[in-house]
Amino acid sequence: MSDLLSALLLGILEGLTEFLPISSTGHLLIAQHWLGTRSDFFNIVIQAGAIFAVTLALRQRLWSLATGLGERENRDYVMKLGVAFLVTALVGLPVRLAGWxxxxxxxxxxxxxxxGGAWMLVAEHFASRMPDRDTVTWKVAIAVGLAQVIAGVFPGTSRSAAAIFLAMLLGLTRRSAAAEFVFLVGIPTMFAASGYAFLELAKDGKLGSENWTDVGVAFAAAVVTGFVVVKWLLGYIKRRPFTGFALYRIALGIGLLLFLPAGN
Structure with missing residues (x-):
């Protein structure tokens, strides 16, 4: 397989999995065993493509929040987004500096x-028995921030799955509201993480040996695919539960354990 086709497939995979509750990091780690390992810079760029995609997909919501700060409800929501981001940064940065x-x-x-799949099934079961609520509490905001750090430490967990289902169990039971809050928190979180990683690579002089055609193709693929996935997912979960994603995770995980028992 050519390097360019490999880059295209990895970009598509990032866009498909970054916001679905199935773990983009886990899928990329697995895929690179067959498609070839890529540089840290390449991985940062395709993740930036996915961030750009969700920013485009939620641009109307972002604009309404930015222009509606005169309303108490919008100010409250933005402050909770800020708290979730700060929790992620304050807890996640020491983990990063520790060399994880x-x-x-x-x-x-x-x-x-x-x-993670089993956790999703259990969380979906209990959340479905709770009243339908779309209000983000301070408890939910803090929990979403912590969940993002946990997911970053344990690849395969899925940042979106951990945060969405923790939010649902803590009272934000409307799936679309939980997903939207988690996606919005993810925008500054992932931009900051990608920016920090980029500066580290630049400091170490690791940016000069990239194939920029491969990087550009992968970035574009992640943007287009990520945009489509986010728009589709927010519509899908208004009508259906996350059960299918949970079963997919379990089946994939079991398949990997059976066919790669040595952890190759």
Missing amino acids: ELPETVTPVAWALVI
Whole structure:
């Protein structure tokens, strides 16, 4: 397979999985075992493409919040977004500085997929028994921030899944409202994480050896695919539960454990 086709497939995969509750990091770790390992810069760029995609998909909501700060409800919502982001930054930065590295084997990712899928089924069950609510509380905002850090430490967990289902269990039971809040928090969180990683690479002089054609193709693929996925998902979960995603995670994780028992 050519490097350009590999880059295209990885960009599409990032766009498909970044916001679905199935773990983009886990899927990329797995895919790169077959499509070839890419540089940290490449991974940062395709993640930036996914961030740009969700920013485009939620641009009307972002604009309404920015222009509606005179309304108490919008100010309250924006402050809770800020708190969730600050929690992620204050807890996640020490983890980053401590030198935490993602695993290079598939086995821990496979277990995270299975356990995360089971967690989703349990959370969906209990959340469905609670009253339908779309109000973001301060407790939910703090929990969403913490969930993003946990997902970053355990690849395969899925940032969106961990945050959405924790929010639902804490009272934000309307799926679309929980997903929208998590996606909006993810915009500054992932921009900050990508920017920090980019500066680290620039400082270490690791930006000069990239194939910019591959990077550009992957970025564009992540933007287009991510935009379509976010728009589709926000409509899908208004009518259906997350059960299908949970079952997919469990099936994929079990398959990986069976066919890659040594953690290759």
